[in-house]
Amino acid sequence: MADKKLILAYSGGLDTSVAIKWLMDRGYEVICYMGDLGQGGDAEDGKKRALRIGAKKCIVEDLQEEFVSDYIFPALKAGALYQRKYNLATALSRPIIAERMLKVAKSEKAEFVAHGCTGKGNDQVRFEVTFHLKMPGVKVIAPVREWELKTRESEIDYAKKHNIPIAQTKKKIYSIDKNLWGISVEGGDLEDPAKEPKDNAYITIARAEDAPARPEYVTVSFNKGIPVAVNGKKLDPIGLILKLNAFGAKHGVGRIDMVEDRLVGIKSREVYEAPASDILHVAHTALEDLVLDRETIKYKYGVADKYSDLVYNGLWFTPLKEAFDAFIDKTQKRVTGDIKIKLYKGRAVAVSRKSPFSRYSLKLATYGKEDIFDQSLAKGFIDLWAMPYRSK
Numbered sequence: 296m297a298d299k300k301l302i303l304a305y306s307g308g309l310d311t312s313v314a315i316k317w318l319m320d321r322g323y324e325v326i327c328y329m330g331d332l333g334q335g336g337d338a339e340d341g342k343k344r345a346l347r348i349g350a351k352k353c354i355v356e357d358l359q360e361e362f363v364s365d366y367i368f369p370a371l372k373a374g375a376l377y378q379r380k381y382n383l384a385t386a387l388s389r390p391i392i393a394e395r396m397l398k399v400a401k402s403e404k405a406e407f408v409a410h411g412c413t414g415k416g417n418d419q420v421r422f423e424v425t426f427h428l429k430m431p432g433v434k435v436i437a438p439v440r441e442w443e444l445k446t447r448e449s450e451i452d453y454a455k456k457h458n459i460p461i462a463q464t465k466k467k468i469y470s471i472d473k474n475l476w477g478i479s480v481e482g483g484d485l486e487d488p489a490k491e492p493k494d495n496a497y498i499t500i501a502r503a504e505d506a507p508a509r510p511e512y513v514t515v516s517f518n519k520g521i522p523v524a525v526n527g528k529k530l531d532p533i534g535l536i537l538k539l540n541a542f543g544a545k546h547g548v549g550r551i552d553m554v555e556d557r558l559v560g561i562k563s564r565e566v567y568e569a570p571a572s573d574i575l576h577v578a579h580t581a582l583e584d585l586v587l588d589r590e591t592i593k594y595k596y597g598v599a600d601k602y603s604d605l606v607y608n609g610l611w612f613t614p615l616k617e618a619f620d621a622f623i624d625k626t627q628k629r630v631t632g633d634i635k636i637k638l639y640k641g642r643a644v645a646v647s648r649k650s651p652f653s654r655y656s657l658k659l660a661t662y663g664k665e666d667i668f669d670q671s672l673a674k675g676f677i678d679l680w681a682m683p684y685r686s687k
């Protein structure tokens with residue numbers, strides 16, 4: 296009866312494993328799609344599980360390179376931090392997966408696509424907006440939003456009843472999404488924003504208390520806004536992020552604990568781990584401070600906020616986001632140079648900056664004898680500056 300072909304965004308986790316069976320029972324032929332974005336775990340294992348549950352196929356693709364070059368680095372160049380804190384690791388991953396799924400839908404001649412997101416979150420929006428924009432007319436099924444399995448416990452019971460192999464136990468507390476750019480954790484006792492996260496809410500980053508007693512320095516080199524080397528050693532983009540993740544995690548850098556505003560109107564408490572991202576945003580901003588003129592710097596803050604909103608709200612493939620990328624790339628022409636970051640007890644701080652395009656002028660800034668700034672001009676400048684506001 297399987298005449299309704301469907302591509303399911305599959306993670307190997309509980310929701311999407313149960314979704315395979317649920318969809319099959321409703322007459323769909325399910326093809327699972329797994330994108331490797333650096334989440335770790337065993338894709339082969341997930342694939343086996345999908346096939347055992349009854350998926351017709353499970354397609355696994357390594358999307359890491361494209362994820363870094365076309366999603367992570369543009370967001371870094373934009374300075375995109377949602378509500379000034381969250382680096383959008385999860386938000387950036389949805390449009391790339393959704394777009395790849397549609398390619399598979401085309402080649403498999405599938406009319407349906409599905410995801411395992413709930414009706415309360417942002418991810419459903421990110422998937423579905425991309426589906427609609429990139430393949431008008433595609434039919435979207437959202438099992439988790441529709442089914443009667445309202446709790447994790449009932450999903451586990453359903454899985455047991457239908458012999459769906461799952462790794463989860465009822466004890467598991469957090470909902471975790473992981474990729475190269477960061478880890479997003481929510482649920483469990485994090486739902487009380489008055490409570491400090493327990494240590495087990497963080498997976499890779501050391502507690503600042505336990506971080507080394509001595510600081511460590513890392514120098515990040517940028518070429519036109521893109522990080523290309525660490526401590527003088529050229530690295531491929533994935534290797535560079537992995538390296539900085541390790542540096543940061545060791546020093547307790549990159550833990551974020553915040554309350555954020557979801558698109559659907561819910562405030563939500565989340566913790567994030569993003570060591571490389573923290574280091575890179577600090578370094579990138581420090582370099583921009585050195586090489587960009589002040590009007591561009593300040594205008595770009597506004598762009599960063601708006602850009603983050605677009606990404607967070609699922610509007611990656613939209614004209615405004617594209618136009619921002621063009622603007623941002625123009626500003627990055629000068630963003631080349633080396634920034635030294637000091638890592639110490641949970642903090643990443645820029646302590647040295649160098650660039651062939653530096654706008655810093657020692658002769659203007661110095662209070663020493665090299666000073667060439669004509670202080671006599673300041674009086675007239677201030678008179679004119681204040682003039683419009685004087686009463687007479």
Ligand code: ARG
Nearest residue numbers: 385386417470471472479481
């Ligand atoms: N709140 C973040 C976002 O909307 C992360 C959501 C991640 N999902 C999860 N299962 N933890 O992008």
